[in-house]
Amino acid sequence: MPFSSLRHYRAAYLTNDLTAGTLVYLAALPLCLGIALASGAPLFAGLVAGIIGGIVVGVLSGSDVSVSGPAAGLAVIVGESIARIGSYEAFLVAVVLAGIFQLGLGLLKAGRLSSYFPNSVITGMLVGIGLVIVLKQIPHALGRDSDYVGEFEFTQLADQENTLSELYRAVVTANPGAVAISVVSLLILVFWNRLANRGIRFFTILPSALIVVLVGIALNQLFGHYLPGWYLGDSNEHMVRIPVLSADKGLASIIDYPDFSVLADSRIYLIAATIALVASLETLINLEATDRIDPLRRVSSANQELVAQGVGNILSGLVGGLPVTSVVVRTSTNVFGGSRSRLSTIVNGVLLLLSLFLAGSVLNHIPLSCVAALLILVGFKLASPGVFKTVYREGRSQFIPFIVTVLGIVFTNLLTGIVIGLAVGYLFVLYTNSQSSFRVIRDGKNVLVKFQKDIYFLSKPELKETLRSFKPGDSVLVDGRYASFIDHDIYVLLVDFAKTAQTRGIGYELREVTQRKQNLPSHAGV
Structure with a gap:
């Protein structure tokens, strides 16, 4: 049942869940906006999807730690679909239909397909995403913010660079202010977490991510007064940037609604089926990975998760949001932030909702180099060198699909890398199962x-x-x-x-x- 974990909730979990929820929120905020930009959709569409993924899907989810929202893996599909169907309002109908398809898949118990993903590919996906996070966030940590935050394609949509050339250009054009902020942020995260792990109450109560953001804002303002050459300014380029609601325009004025007149167009059903298939695949694979890294080793309900995603996409489409899926980056951030229940996911969604009203005061002063430091630490934990050694010792039948998945994700994108990894993984499954018969x-x-x-x-x-x-x-x-x-x-x-x-x-x-x-x-x- 969705509320089973909260029904038996322990007060001791509250600090962990609030801390994890805040960390996920700080990471999800620029990701939601960046994915909306990469998709060619309105900025608010990314936030709407993040809010629904956090609150609605968080409540109904089949997992206690999975976090849903707009996914980088769908950005290209969304962008091409909007161009094909002619308008964002028409595309929203496809999102609603995709949700209905997913709801049907969940009710038909299609979630059992998640059990057929090889472990080597799941591990490879986690490590591959970890490497991509690190590689994509290093330029932001160095002050090069020309690429969308949350866009994980090897060939970048924003500037036509690729992951490796972007790293080179970031090093050559490094901004000293951004470097200082990201280095200080990483040092705070590392030492704060070490002191928290020792049980020192002060460090366990206050979220390290919140301290990093406050220090980053303060440093940038100090640079503006004392080191103008290091000052990042308050520009769209280097800061988290949420569109500000004006006094004469309320929340309802920025919501896009679906244009159901396109239901007579057969293309809308193909787009909806594509979104439902890809979003469900990404969700099911992420759910398998989530159970692997959940410190409490709970087993998620894949069928319930499909139902939750279906409901989430129906609502997201109805109020102008992007498609939602369970997202490995935010889920990993949640787990490594110490989450103990779905409350952390809901906290993330509530904070995203509040962001719509707090944008002009604080949030638009957060340097992206701060957020980059948070994500780099998450990526490093996912792609720990120890994982490579462990999988290598398990033999080539495990290591080859693993490394193929990792390289596929790094040098193409998440979905293509997973498909390549699955193909190789299944070949090895067939081969090993034919041995010693x-x-x-x-x-x-x-x-x-x-x-x-x-x-x-x-x-x-x-x-x-x-x-x-x-x-x-x-x-x-x-x-x-x-x-x-x-x-x-x-x-x-x-x-x-x-x-x-x-x-x-x-x-x-x-x-x-x-x-x-x-x-x-x-x-x-x-």
Whole structure:
């Protein structure tokens, strides 16, 4: 049940959840705005999606620590869809329909598909995202803010640079004020968290992220008075920038509403299906990753999560928001911030809502280099060098899909990297599952071929080579008692080899070898 975690809520969790919620909010604020820019949508659309993802999906979610909102992985799809359908209001209809599709998937129990994602790919996704966060935030930490915050494509939409060329240009054009703020911010985060881990009450109560933001604002203002060359100003380029509500325009005036007249256009249904499919895939994969990093090791309900995402997208589309998904960056920030329940996610959503009214006073003075420091620390925790060593020790069947997923995400984008990783991961799953399906035991001329488990098509080449290796005079027994299923091609190969064995002078017997034991009779003494 959505409220099960809050029904048994412990007061001891409150500090952790408020701290984590504040940290997620500070990271989510520029991400929501950056993703809206990258999508070619109104800025408020990103905030609306973040608010609904935090409050509505947070309440209904199948996970206690997952955080939803606008996703970088959908930015290109959203931008292309808006251009194809002609207006943002028409696109909002697709968001509503996508939510309805997701709601249906959840009710049909399609969430079980999340169990079919290989662990190596899930781990690779977490590490790949961690590396992308670090690589994409270093330029912001150095004061180069030409790319959208939250845009994780290798080839950048804003300036046509790529991740590596952007790093080079950021180093060459480093702004001393931004560097000073980001370095001080990282030092505060590291030492503050260490002191909090020692149980010192002062450091456990106050969120380190909030202190970093306040120090960043103060430093920039000091630079303006005493070091003008380091001053970042209050420009859109270097600051978090939320559109300010004017006195004559209330909240209702900035909300876009869907244009349902486009329901007669068949293109809207294809766009909706695409959004629903991609958003559901990203959500389910992130949910698997969330359970992996949840310190309390809770098991999320994938079906309930799809229902929550569906409701969230229906509401987001109705009030002008971007599509929402469960997002790995914000979820990781939430977990590493110490979240213990869904309350932290809800706190994040409430703070985003309040941002609409606080923008002009404080929030638009936050340097992006502050936020970059927060995200760099999250990215480093995700992409810890120890993870590479651990997966490498597990063997190549785990390491190759893992590293392919990591490289795919870094050098393309999140969705493409995951698809590439899944393709390689499934190939290795098929390969490893085909291994050791049977054993060959030889005692002189007596040979036992013993099936140790169900035997599938992929074992055919190895089995064929085994049959060809028998020599005249051998006495072969194929024992299928331990295989409840034998692939049709395998079955035909074994039966047909009886004639080959007879012509070559090989004794050959099949014991309980059938395609399906319950349907076909066994063949003995063939």
